Amino acid sequence: MSVPARTVVRISVTPVKGFALIHPDEVELTLDGVVGDRRFLLVDADGKRLRSSLTAWPIVVSGEYDAAAERLRLRFPDGAAVEESALGAGPVRTWDLHGGDVARGRVVEGDWNDRLSALAGHDVRLVRPETTHGLRDAPVTVVSRASVERLERQAGGPVDARRFRMLFDLEGAPSTRRTPGTAAACASVTPCCVSVGRCRGVRRRRATRIRGTATSTRCG
Numbered sequence: 001m002s003v004p005a006r007t008v009v010r011i012s013v014t015p016v017k018g019f020a021l022i023h024p025d026e027v028e029l030t031l032d033g034v035v036g037d038r039r040f041l042l043v044d045a046d047g048k049r050l051r052s053s054l055t056a057w058p059i060v061v062s063g064e065y066d067a068a069a070e071r072l073r074l075r076f077p078d079g080a081a082v083e084e085s086a087l088g089a090g091p092v093r094t095w096d097l098h099g100g101d102v103a104r105g106r107v108v109e110g111d112w113n114d115r116l117s118a119l120a121g122h123d124v125r126l127v128r129p130e131t132t133h134g135l136r137d138a139p140v141t142v143v144s145r146a147s148v149e150r151l152e153r154q155a156g157g158p159v160d161a162r163r164f165r166m167l168f169d170l171e172g173a174p175s176t177r178r179t180p181g182t183a184a185a186c187a188s189v190t191p192c193c194v195s196v197g198r199c200r201g202v203r204r205r206r207a208t209r210i211r212g213t214a215t216s217t218r219c220g
Helices: 112-120 145-155
Strands: 007-011 026-030 041-044 062-066 071-075 081-085 089-096 102-107 124-129 142-144 168-171 192-195
Touching: 041 089, 081 112, 112 124, 142 145, 145 168
Parallel strands: 142 168
Antiparallel strands: 007 168, 026 192, 041 124, 062 071, 071 081, 089 102, 102 124
16 A cells, blocks of 8 residues: 655754754754764753753854864854864763653863853753664654644644654654644664655555654655
């Protein structure tokens, strides 16, 4: 049975968890997710990760990460930009993520730490985990335009799909009963290159259990 084509209409990534989203035309998708996406995180003075669901201020900061050159550039709301090495320094230590989960990594030293702390009103450090494997709920998250349109009808007004911070916005995927962004995930990933306007070989995979707002997709 043929499956209707799903079209990627927007890609949303950010090098630092909680920062403003950027929307590239193309990304490299690996088994651990998009290369460079959510590569860094913020922690407080106690070594606990600042969760975007509980901490709103990081959204005003944007970042650009050059994985090949290992350079990170952060732009702040006052227009100032800080660019420095993206490599962590100092000893490796364990950081508290949430729910008992931990990650090993290093602080990424730079002038951005003082600026981030000033925005937060308390000590904040930028951390580079040793690996991104296991740091995300799923390597790929998706939201269908049909689900967002359903929510708009229920809410009686416009809804910006970017608020759900999903990796891919899909056109052509059906709506589901769940609210967009509630554990939407693609459980099976094959490395590929995904561009706005196409996802090479997108198809349903019957054996995969999918939660959330879009059908199972696999880029072959």
